[in-house]
Amino acid sequence: MSFRHIWAVTRKELRYIQRDRATLFLVIFTPTLLLLLFAYAVTTDVEHVPLAVLDLDQSPTSRAFIQQITLGDDLDLHSRVRSMDEIERALLREEVDVAVVIPPGFANDLLALRGMPLQVIIDGTEPQTGGFAVDHIGRRAETFVAHLLTNQLRALGIDPEVMEPIDLRVRTWFNPNLEAKVDLIPGLVSMILGVPGMIVALTLAREREHGTLEQLLATPIGRAELIIGKMGPYVISGMVNVVITTAVAMLWFKVPFHGSFPLFLALSLLFFFALLSMGMILGVFLRTQAAAMALSFMVVFIPGFFLTGIFFPLASMPQIVRLEAMSLPGSHYAIITRGLFITGVGLEVLWPYGLALIVLGFLFTAVAAFFFRKKLA
Secondary structure, three states, X not given: OOHHHHHHHHHHHHHHHHHOHHHHXXXXXXXXXXXXXXXXXXXXXXXXXXXXXXXXXXXHHHHHHHHHHOOOOOEEEEEEOOOHHHHHHHHHOOOXXXXXXXXXXXXXXXXXXXOOOOEEEEOOOOXXXXXXXXXXXXXXXXHHHHHHHHHHHHHOOOOHHHHOOOOOOOOOOOOOOOOHHHHHHHHHXXXXXXXXXXXXXXXXXXXXXXXXXXXXXXXOOOHHHHHHHHHHHHHHHHHHHHHHHHHHHHHHXXXXXXXXXXXXXXHHHHHHHHHHHHHHHHHHHOOOHHHHHHHHHHHHHHHXXXXXXXXXXXXXXXXXXXXXXXXXXXXXXXXXXHHHHHHOOOHHHHHHHHHHHHHHHHHHHHHHXXXXXXXXX
């Protein structure tokens, strides 16, 4: 294998990318645009949910409870209504997503330890928002009751700690505020960086369509040299996108990066080697750019949603699906990105996934070189 031959093919591909503005835009800017699009589309941090309140008790306790559940940026008190009809109209007009009904005798029942009579009405057309609101109101209600009862016990001269035999202290590591973006965006980085794998599948198909493959056939360049040379420019563009997308995640979305960035670059290089080798297999078998783009989208991009553990844990999938996921470079890279972004682990933890990328890269390259034929058949 000649490095001079590989560099000749790489230089030719670099010149094409430089001259073709559409391809240049695709390889340089598309991953960043996709990150911005998907990050805002799939991030599940819910804030400022509009709330309507029907307070039929009109007591200081009920007013204090309303103030308690609307603290912070989670629930916004949109309106105080006077009847169930007003709640129905507000829900139908999509002015509010949730309504709280405080019945008469709310304060008396609560102070008499007869429970907390409360009704929560949610808009079922947005179940995620409604579920968030119910969970938020429930937690705030527990806090309110605990604080109220503590004050009541102290007024009676009883030490509240005697009534609390369970001392449960919860600590959340790595993502203390449980922000969805801290978990999702590193996974999205691994997914959108699969774009070069889609583009490299077009290279051989483009050579066939434009008739320039004949010129390559007249050279002494070997099959493996041609394939590796074709992947070179997209490895370079991919590494550029690693830097750009990491900067966007950290500076724009405020996602912390706790690991070693040089290690991230090294493992990203292995990822692109495996990914582009897989994309090159598609280019070997397909003859048109349209077919190559469609199939690479189905093989490279779509599995990034479902089989890399970004949205659905791999542990919950059937064994055969997990085996399929482990054959994809994106599954290993998603573990790497999350490990370096969120937990800051090092090579002592991530080396099995780096090794898997090396094995997949050599395997895919060998398959592409084996099936590639230096002929126009």
